[in-house]
Amino acid sequence: MRNFVRPFTAVSLAVCGFALLPIYCAAFAQEPQQPPQPQVVDGMAAIVNGDVITYSQVRQLSAPREKLLRSQLTGQDLENKVREVRQLALKDLIDRRLIIQAFKKESYAIPDHVVDQRVHDIIRENFGGDRNTFVKTLEAQNYSLGEFKEKEMERIIVQAMRGHNVKTNYIISPTKIEDFYRKHRDLFTTKEEIKLRLIMISGQKDTGNAQAQKSLAEEVLGKLAAGGEFEQTAQIYSEDSTKDNGGDWGWIGRNTLAAPLEKFAFNMPVGRISNIIDYAGNYYILKVEDKRGGTTRSLAEARGDIEKKLIQDEAQQIQERWIASLRQKAYIRTF
Numbered sequence: 001m002r003n004f005v006r007p008f009t010a011v012s013l014a015v016c017g018f019a020l021l022p023i024y025c026a027a028f029a030q031e032p033q034q035p036p037q038p039q040v041v042d043g044m045a046a047i048v049n050g051d052v053i054t055y056s057q058v059r060q061l062s063a064p065r066e067k068l069l070r071s072q073l074t075g076q077d078l079e080n081k082v083r084e085v086r087q088l089a090l091k092d093l094i095d096r097r098l099i100i101q102a103f104k105k106e107s108y109a110i111p112d113h114v115v116d117q118r119v120h121d122i123i124r125e126n127f128g129g130d131r132n133t134f135v136k137t138l139e140a141q142n143y144s145l146g147e148f149k150e151k152e153m154e155r156i157i158v159q160a161m162r163g164h165n166v167k168t169n170y171i172i173s174p175t176k177i178e179d180f181y182r183k184h185r186d187l188f189t190t191k192e193e194i195k196l197r198l199i200m201i202s203g204q205k206d207t208g209n210a211q212a213q214k215s216l217a218e219e220v221l222g223k224l225a226a227g228g229e230f231e232q233t234a235q236i237y238s239e240d241s242t243k244d245n246g247g248d249w250g251w252i253g254r255n256t257l258a259a260p261l262e263k264f265a266f267n268m269p270v271g272r273i274s275n276i277i278d279y280a281g282n283y284y285i286l287k288v289e290d291k292r293g294g295t296t297r298s299l300a301e302a303r304g305d306i307e308k309k310l311i312q313d314e315a316q317q318i319q320e321r322w323i324a325s326l327r328q329k330a331y332i333r334t335f
Contacts, residue, residue, distance in 0.1 A: 046334045048097040062089040098326040099161045115153050166319045172310045181299050188302045192294030197247040200240035201283040217283035230287050
């Protein structure tokens, strides 16, 4: 049997990721132990070339995401999302089983010491070097050390096979990079924001009329033009919800204000006070205190990031084609 050594040297595993065992999440979450759950009858979720994937394996893989969903959703929305997450988990398990079968078919082998080193690293990095705590955590999750090592071996195999079959040593042409930049300039443009203060005078007060309110707005504008502090003037005259804060809206992006107000605000110079803006029956006076963002990186500045993304996209497409070819040759039945 040939040693399959080179690809797995780049393996990197993220704690509590979608494809990791519950042992990781249980070890790091530091949550109180939950009461025993009702026993769920297991069954076959899929058959892949004779290998069985069970419902419990699917639920085990989807459990961390399901827990998050149950804290965010209820009712039919929750049911739909849980169903979607379980379908993704089943697809992931099927793909993993196909990859492991391909590894065995090629008669590759990964030395046992690689898995032993991985376990040693987990104990050192995540359990402070305490092997007993690690083993107890395994036991709490109904795993033996042997079962855990087997899962780690499978994980390394999957990563190694992906690295072996998905090559990334190709060159992206300058034309392709330039074309991507032209079509996705927004990706390289920072979000435009302004720091805004605002005074609003209602034009429809029950105790007055529109002309009187417009006259009040003109009086307020005159006070500001004469050097009055915008913050203090807003506290006295503004009827906007930010009155107590001196009309301070803080940093805002586009699509925060009504379109007519936004047009004025984002085109005003910093420090300038607007004229009266008549909108929807009310009178507004704006002051832009600062601006940031709205700048676009040049092609030269963005070239490296674009090349990296295009290489990653190409690698993803190659991986999908490789997995699709494994599926096409396999017998797969889901239940």
